[in-house]
Amino acid sequence: MRYDCDVVVVGAGPGGSMAAKYAALGKLNVILIEKKAEIGAPLRCAEGVSKKWLSEIGVEPDPKWICADMAGATIRSPSGFTFQLDESKAGSEVGYVLERHLFDKALAEQAASAGAKIMMRTGCTGVIKDNGKPVGIKVRGMDGDAEIYAKCIVAADGFESQVARWAGLDTTLEMKDIDTCIQYRMTNIDIDPKYCEFVIGSAAPGGYVWIFPKGDRIANVGIGVQAAKCKHGADPKYYLDRYIKKDERLKNGQILEIVGGGVSTCPGLDEAIADNLIVVGDAARIIDPITGGGIAHACRTGMYAGKVLTECAKTGDFSKKALAPYEKMWRDRMEDKLYRNWMAKERFATLSDEILDDLVKMMAESDIGEVNVHNLLKAIKEKYPQVVEGFEDLI
Amino acid sequence: MKVSYEKCLHCGCCAGSCPRNAIYLNDYILDFSEDCNKCGRCVKLCPVGALTMERA
Numbered sequence: 001m002r003y004d005c006d007v008v009v010v011g012a013g014p015g016g017s018m019a020a021k022y023a024a025l026g027k028l029n030v031i032l033i034e035k036k037a038e039i040g041a042p043l044r045c046a047e048g049v050s051k052k053w054l055s056e057i058g059v060e061p062d063p064k065w066i067c068a069d070m071a072g073a074t075i076r077s078p079s080g081f082t083f084q085l086d087e088s089k090a091g092s093e094v095g096y097v098l099e100r101h102l103f104d105k106a107l108a109e110q111a112a113s114a115g116a117k118i119m120m121r122t123g124c125t126g127v128i129k130d131n132g133k134p135v136g137i138k139v140r141g142m143d144g145d146a147e148i149y150a151k152c153i154v155a156a157d158g159f160e161s162q163v164a165r166w167a168g169l170d171t172t173l174e175m176k177d178i179d180t181c182i183q184y185r186m187t188n189i190d191i192d193p194k195y196c197e198f199v200i201g202s203a204a205p206g207g208y209v210w211i212f213p214k215g216d217r218i219a220n221v222g223i224g225v226q227a228a229k230c231k232h233g234a235d236p237k238y239y240l241d242r243y244i245k246k247d248e249r250l251k252n253g254q255i256l257e258i259v260g261g262g263v264s265t266c267p268g269l270d271e272a273i274a275d276n277l278i279v280v281g282d283a284a285r286i287i288d289p290i291t292g293g294g295i296a297h298a299c300r301t302g303m304y305a306g307k308v309l310t311e312c313a314k315t316g317d318f319s320k321k322a323l324a325p326y327e328k329m330w331r332d333r334m335e336d337k338l339y340r341n342w343m344a345k346e347r348f349a350t351l352s353d354e355i356l357d358d359l360v361k362m363m364a365e366s367d368i369g370e371v372n373v374h375n376l377l378k379a380i381k382e383k384y385p386q387v388v389e390g391f392e393d394l395i
Numbered sequence: 396m397k398v399s400y401e402k403c404l405h406c407g408c409c410a411g412s413c414p415r416n417a418i419y420l421n422d423y424i425l426d427f428s429e430d431c432n433k434c435g436r437c438v439k440l441c442p443v444g445a446l447t448m449e450r451a
Contacts, residue, residue: 035421042422044406123421159411162419172414175436180408182442227412227440234402234444260406260442 001146005029007309008137008150009116010124010163012039015281015298015305016156017107018057022306023154024114028313031148032108032116033139035123040104044158044261045295046183046220048196048212051095053296057303059110065103066096067214071194077360078201078353084364097196097212097220098295107299122146124157127166133275134167152318154305155279156298159262164279169271171285175228176349177266179207179292182236183222185257190249191219201356203243205229206349207292211250221250224263224292226349236260265289265345267338272330273323278305286330289342290373297334304329336394337374343391344377351387359384396427396437402445409437409446 009020012034020032036042047067054061072086112118122141127134128149136149155163161171191197193216199209206226213219223240230236244250264285272284280286281298288294308326312318351359362383368375377395381388388395403425410418417430418437438446 037422042405121421123419125419158407160407160420161411162416165416173412175412175440178408178412178440180412180440180442181406182404225442227436230439232444233438233441233446235440236442237444258404260404260408262406262408262411262440264411 001143003031003146003148005031005148005150006313007031007152007154008033008148009154009156010137011035011156011158011283012108012111012118013104013156013158013281013298014107014295015283015302016154017104017111018299018302019154019156019278019280019305019309020111020116021107021114022303023309024111024116024306026306026310026313028309030111030116031119031150032111033119033122033124033148035121037121038101039108039120040101043100043183043257043259045100046210046212046222046292047098047100047214048210049095049098049293049295053300057299059107059299061096062106065099065106067099068097068193070095070097070196070213074192074195074197075360075363076197076199077357078203079357081357081360081364083360084195097214124163127153127163132168134277137163151316152276152278152309152312152323154309155277155283156281156302158282159264161279161283161285164269164277164283167274167277169269169274169277169279171269171279171283173264173266173285176226176346177264177289178227179224179263179265180227180230180236181207181222181224181261181263182240183220183259183261184240184255185214185218186221186250186253187218187256189217189219189221189253191217193217199243200348200360201353204239209240209243221253226265263287263292263294265292265342267342268330268335271327272301273320273327275320276318278309278323278326280305286334286338289338289345290348300333301330340377340391340394341373343394344373344388347387355384355387359387396431396433397447397449398425399445399447402443404443404445406442409441412436412440
């Protein structure tokens with residue numbers, strides 16, 4: 001079977017659906033494929049997002065997919081010192097805990113309303129090239145194998161990031177730039193339902209434990225561990241189970257759901273475009289290297305991709321040169337922060353529990369103003385300049 | 396490579412980390428292509444220990 005279209009988008013996560021939506025709004029003929037049997041499930045996400053960026057991508061907050069509204073966030077040090085950020089102070093870093101299975105479907109619905117065709121349970125298995133340039137993709141679905149020819153491919157295949165590699169871009173990560181994650185939906189736990197919690201230190205080597213409330217006595221309890229620090233297989237599960245046993249609030253909890261996933265913690269691909277190819281979101285490794293948050297980044301890059309494709313369609317030129325405005329848009333908006341947080345992550349991953357205890361105590365005592373990663377780094381720079389040595393000028 | 400389907404969550408952590416792009420998965424399968432050189436990266440970083448090296 002052969003299909004022809006202007007743009008084929010691989011992956012109906014937030015990045016893919018946003019790209020499909022904006023390309024379809026630009027009157028392009030768009031096919032959006034999703035290899036799973038359900039958009040947004042199984043979950044691969046802690047579901048925490050900040051609030052500010054939704055207006056930036058033209059999406060109205062909808063109670064259908066907002067599971068819980070946070071009053072703030074808590075950072076817990078290895079010895080149990082806490083630093084609580086209230087909404088007034090925490091600004092852009094706290095917000096909602098989503099229902100991703102509904103959020104992702106809502107964005108896919110918007111893509112469909114704009115005119116995109118969606119092919120479910122259809123996985124991309126390779127890129128078709130002509131004279132070295134991508135001209136389409138091979139897919140495998142319920143109706144067998146097929147080929148989808150397109151003027152441009154949007155690689156929105158998430159952490160796997162295989163489409164870009166088949167097309168010729170190198171998206172390989174170093175082990176220090178991968179966090180490997182497992183998460184339980186836990187019920188019967190004694191947590192504050194209004195605060196997202198981050199537990200740092202050796203409980204989660206090179207990463208953190210998160211507790212993101214989904215209501216009273218229920219939360220996503222998960223862990224990310226730096227892959228470079230994993231030795232045996234199942235290390236994230238080992239560390240998470242160990243933490244849960246130790247934490248009085250969690251130890252009587254029961255698990256309703258188990259999910260896993262990988263997160264990149266680098267500052268993004270060196271190039272997220274090639275001839276006839278745009279890479280968005282997690283697939284482009286565009287994720288905050290400190291928090292591991294990527295939903296906002298995926299939505300932004302997806303929107304930029306759809307808008308740039310609309311412009312390209314006017315001349316019919318989808319060459320790397322014609323797609324360059326996409327590269328500029330995402331870098332102008334996010335690159336400095338991604339790079340700064342990547343440097344900070346590199347440093348934090350080396351800090352001892354004693355220093356992390358001191359840092360959290362210091363944060364709790366100082367008046368930081370609006371609390372975000374930037375202001376926290378500023379406060380750290382003042383008291384522990386060695387922690388930020390080498391990237392002071394980005395702070 | 397040997398996959399324990401009792402453990403595998405089909406989360407894609409292995410596929411996205413594979414330096415040779417040799418792993419394909421969906422909700423139901425996890426396949427290694429002939430490009431796999433048994434480097435062992437996926438075995439180490441699988442969050443649930445679903446992968447083991449198959450000894451010849």
